[in-house]
Amino acid sequence: MKTKLLIFLFALPLFVFSQNKVEKLHQTQALNCKTCHSCDIPTKENPCIKPCPRERLITIEQTPSDAPSILTIDKMKKTSDIYAPVVFSHRLHAEMADMGGGCRMCHHYNPPGEVVGCADCHELTRKRTDLSKPDLKGAYHQQCMNCHRQWSGKVECESCHAQNGSAKKTESKPKTDLAAKQVHQKVNPPELVKYDTPKANGKIVSFNHTDHVSTFSIDCEKCHSNESCNKCHAKYKPASLANRSVADKHVICANCHNTKANCSDCHKNSVVGSFNHKTRTGFDIAKNHAKLTCNRCHVEKGKFAGLKADCSICHGTWTKENFKHLITGLQLDETHADFECTDCHQDKNYANPTCKNCHEDKTYPKDKPGKLVKKSK
Amino acid sequence: MAKQSRRDFLKTSAIIGSAAAGLSSSTKAAPKNVLSEDRMGVLVDTTVCIGCRKCEWACKTAHNLATDPIETYEDRTVFKEQRRPNDKALTVVNEYPNTTSDKFPINVKVQCMHCDKPACVSACIVGAFSKNENGSVIWDGDKCIGCRYCMVACPFQIPAFEFEEALKPDIKKCDFCIERTSKDKLPACVEMCPVEAITYGRREDLLKVAKDRIKNYPHRYVNRIFGEHEVGGTSWLYLSSRQFEEIAFPKLGNDPAPGVSEAIQHGIFAYFVPPVALYALLGGVMWLNKNKKNHETDTEN
Ligand code: SF4
Ligand code: SF4
Numbered sequence: 001m002k003t004k005l006l007i008f009l010f011a012l013p014l015f016v017f018s019q020n021k022v023e024k025l026h027q028t029q030a031l032n033c034k035t036c037h038s039c040d041i042p043t044k045e046n047p048c049i050k051p052c053p054r055e056r057l058i059t060i061e062q063t064p065s066d067a068p069s070i071l072t073i074d075k076m077k078k079t080s081d082i083y084a085p086v087v088f089s090h091r092l093h094a095e096m097a098d099m100g101g102g103c104r105m106c107h108h109y110n111p112p113g114e115v116v117g118c119a120d121c122h123e124l125t126r127k128r129t130d131l132s133k134p135d136l137k138g139a140y141h142q143q144c145m146n147c148h149r150q151w152s153g154k155v156e157c158e159s160c161h162a163q164n165g166s167a168k169k170t171e172s173k174p175k176t177d178l179a180a181k182q183v184h185q186k187v188n189p190p191e192l193v194k195y196d197t198p199k200a201n202g203k204i205v206s207f208n209h210t211d212h213v214s215t216f217s218i219d220c221e222k223c224h225s226n227e228s229c230n231k232c233h234a235k236y237k238p239a240s241l242a243n244r245s246v247a248d249k250h251v252i253c254a255n256c257h258n259t260k261a262n263c264s265d266c267h268k269n270s271v272v273g274s275f276n277h278k279t280r281t282g283f284d285i286a287k288n289h290a291k292l293t294c295n296r297c298h299v300e301k302g303k304f305a306g307l308k309a310d311c312s313i314c315h316g317t318w319t320k321e322n323f324k325h326l327i328t329g330l331q332l333d334e335t336h337a338d339f340e341c342t343d344c345h346q347d348k349n350y351a352n353p354t355c356k357n358c359h360e361d362k363t364y365p366k367d368k369p370g371k372l373v374k375k376s377k
Numbered sequence: 378m379a380k381q382s383r384r385d386f387l388k389t390s391a392i393i394g395s396a397a398a399g400l401s402s403s404t405k406a407a408p409k410n411v412l413s414e415d416r417m418g419v420l421v422d423t424t425v426c427i428g429c430r431k432c433e434w435a436c437k438t439a440h441n442l443a444t445d446p447i448e449t450y451e452d453r454t455v456f457k458e459q460r461r462p463n464d465k466a467l468t469v470v471n472e473y474p475n476t477t478s479d480k481f482p483i484n485v486k487v488q489c490m491h492c493d494k495p496a497c498v499s500a501c502i503v504g505a506f507s508k509n510e511n512g513s514v515i516w517d518g519d520k521c522i523g524c525r526y527c528m529v530a531c532p533f534q535i536p537a538f539e540f541e542e543a544l545k546p547d548i549k550k551c552d553f554c555i556e557r558t559s560k561d562k563l564p565a566c567v568e569m570c571p572v573e574a575i576t577y578g579r580r581e582d583l584l585k586v587a588k589d590r591i592k593n594y595p596h597r598y599v600n601r602i603f604g605e606h607e608v609g610g611t612s613w614l615y616l617s618s619r620q621f622e623e624i625a626f627p628k629l630g631n632d633p634a635p636g637v638s639e640a641i642q643h644g645i646f647a648y649f650v651p652p653v654a655l656y657a658l659l660g661g662v663m664w665l666n667k668n669k670k671n672h673e674t675d676t677e678n
Contacts, residue, residue: 082447097626127563131420131578131586138573145427156451157571163448214413365488 036111062103062115064094070179075119076137083161089179096184099224106143118143137239187232189213194271202267216294223252235306283309283349309349318350329372344369412493417558418514418580418612419567419588421486423624424597426574428456428472428484432566436468436488439554439565459625462488464537464549468566473624483617485568485624486575489514489551490537494609494633500530505548512580512612514554521548532608532627532634553612580612587616609633 039048067090074085088255097105104110109121122139123130134142138301145155152159195205250259257266278284289297297314298304307313326334336344344353344364355362355369430450437444442465456472466656468488475481495514498506505520506527516527516536527548539546554564562568567577576583584605591598603621604611609627615621622628 126573127577129560129578129582131576131582132589134573137571140574141427141571142425146459149427154451155427157429157431158448158451352518 048080064091064098066105067094067115069093069206070176072176073140076124079165083157084164086160086175089182092179092182092184098186099184152215192271192274197267199263199267202264204268204271204341205266206268206272208272208274215275218256222255283307284351309347309351311348311350325370326373329374330368331373332370396421409511410498412508413510413512414581416493416510416580416612417553418491418512418583418614420576420583420614421589421614422574422576422616423483423485424616424618425572426469426470426484426486426570427572428453428482429557429571430455431569432470432570432575433470434467435565436465439557440467440552442466456482460487462537462550464528464539464541464547465504467549468552471625473619474617478643483619483624485615485617485626487533488566488613489553490533490604490614491551491553492532492633493611496530496532496608496634497527497536499633499635500526501524507654509555510551511555512557513558514556514612515552515555516548516550518547519563523548526576528633532629543575580614583614587614590616603618604630 033042037048039046043050043205069089069091069235071088071090072085073088077085093106094103097103103115107115109116118139121135122133122136124136126135126137128135133139144160148159149155157163189209191208191210192207193207195207197203197205212223213220253259253266278286281307285292294304295301297307300348311318320337320340323341325337341350343357344355346354353364359367431447433451434444434447436442453472459471460466461470462469462580468486470484470486473483473485475483491508491512491514493508495506495508497514497516498508500506501521502520502524503520505515505522506519508514523538523546525538527538527550528534528538528544535550537549539549553587554562554566557564563577567575576586578586584602587602591600591602598616599618599620600618601621603615603617603626604613616628617624620655
């Protein structure tokens with residue numbers, strides 16, 4: 001017991017001390033210590049940092065414009081080197097990464113604060129005692145080759161390095177200028193993508209990108225995450241889609257659509273224009289609901305059916321007391337203002353009023369139960 | 378010429394196996410065979426290797442073997458056929474298709490595994506092979522009598538014979554860069570590898586690293602470290618995304634592979650002849666033969 005107390009007393013100042021030191025960086029982040037540290041009380045002397053299991057670590061996002069534009073990777077430079085240091089177009093690569101998983105595609109350990117550079121964790125020397133992570137040269141190459149192998153399928157040293165002392169040796173100055181200027185050209189999102197599918201009935205799927213982005217306000221990352229450059233740059237793109245399994249082809253759409261049933265929702269025999277609530281569901285939202293986002297009415301995530309153009313689902317039951325008819329642009333005359341809504345509006349969507357309850361010879365909109373005014377809100 | 382006479386020699390020595398002969402204590406196999414706890418090893422992660430073949434170049438350069446310039450190693454057409462290490466290339470890299478992603482073929486570097494219980498050591502009747510404290514299995518040209526039992530015994534078919542070298546053919550195989558490591562340098566291939574697909578370190582530590590990788594990335598690796606137990610354990614250890622048999626690793630048990638001399642030894646026991654006598658006989662005859670050969674060489678020169 002006594003020893004335990006002693007240990008506690010001894011450990012307490014350490015604990016408090018370490019807490020104070022880390023306050024600025026750690027306290028605002030609401031982190032679980034065990035995410036990064038393996039022991040109960042990490043100290044400066046023994047921080048017991050876990051080797052980075054990349055997926056499980058916290059990460060923050062930077063933007064490519066915060067990043068340095070070019071870096072010469074010469075930390076490992078030795079006079080005996082066969083190959084010269086790489087002039088690395090960092091900004092260009094950051095922009096490319098931004099279309100996929102962001103900075104963490106390379107900076108896999110990316111906690112809040114200053115960006116952790118490769119050399120901050122990966123040792124310069126290959127002959128070392130901590131073998132849990134590759135040395136700096138290995139780390140760089142592993143990271144680069146992961147994409148470059150997909151990209152070109154080649155592993156040639158000279159696609160990135162100049163060879164020292166050879167005729168091919170290129171001056172690093174022009175290369176530096178070139179690298180500084182390189183940016184990935186702006187990607188123009190498509191409006192409509194037409195897919196020709198092998199489906200016998202319903203060959204054509206019209207994917208309206210603009211609808212998904214603007215009308216349905218779907219975040220880019222929902223569909224575009226961890227993409228490789230090949231997505232756009234592959235030589236044999238159509239073939240690559242054709243080779244994929246049915247489930248694989250639908251994987252992104254299946255995020256929101258039930259692709260196992262309802263094939264004909266998307267698979268049509270002709271190209272379909274952009275989404276129109278009226279033609280698609282019979283309920284015209286252009287007049288009164290145009291400014292609303294989908295989820296104002298379709299509150300249940302991913303579920304759109306079931307509202308059946310029934311105003312009462314969102315608005316509750318309207319009565320002559322609680323509904324100001326003026327809002328519709330038609331001011332009821334005194335007689336009609338006394339009626340119950342249902343006397344004229346027999347549809348749940350209040351769209352086509354009928355006069356037949358009282359007037360045999362009158363029809364709306366030819367005849368009006370009041371006068372038209374400017375719409376008010 | 379030399380080839381022929383050696384083969385004849387092998388035949389005769391096997392036939393006259395039970396005859397008595399004078400002892401020569403210096404020829405008795407005396408392997409150093411210490412299995413140090415700190416013995417070194419190399420972990421080859423075939424999921425990291427990109428098949429750049431720079432290790433082949435580094436190996437040849439470090440061992441003064443003839444090599445084409447480094448750029449020529451970019452040529453991937455060599456992968457069309459499977460290659461084996463030989464007397465001109467102590468390590469080679471092979472390629473196998475990756476069924477899940479054709480952009481990432483599987484490359485496997487092949488060389489001597491530096492077994493913990495090396496069959497070559499137990500096969501060699503004059504003790505020309507030895508397992509050293511740092512884990513390396515080394516061939517000693519001064520002792521070798523050219524019987525090539527090591528080539529037959531090795532479960533990985535590693536030791537190569539310089540058939541084209543008529544005068545003083547050597548057994549050639551990866552020597553774990555013993556010269557470099559004794560000067561505190563890394564093996565040449567390990568130093569060269571751009572992606573550090575090959576990691577040099579204490580075998581014990583490497584096993585831990587390998588196990589951690591399997592634990593952290595269970596989808597990346599099959600749950601097996603080739604060389605942890607195979608033929609009694611090897612200094613070179615391999616990680617893979619495929620079953621090892623699919624990428625041309627031999628199917629081996631966990632017992633050490635028997636050396637050829639042991640097999641002969643057992644045969645001799647059946648005839649109640651003590652094995653020492655056999656060693657002595659085989660060793661003695663070969664020793665004489667080698668001296669004679671050297672003598673011939675001398676006179677030819
Ligand atoms: S792989 Fe063959 S040559 Fe190398 S140590 Fe093992 S038995 Fe000997
Ligand atoms: S140098 Fe490394 S990456 Fe290249 S082939 Fe050899 S082991 Fe593989």
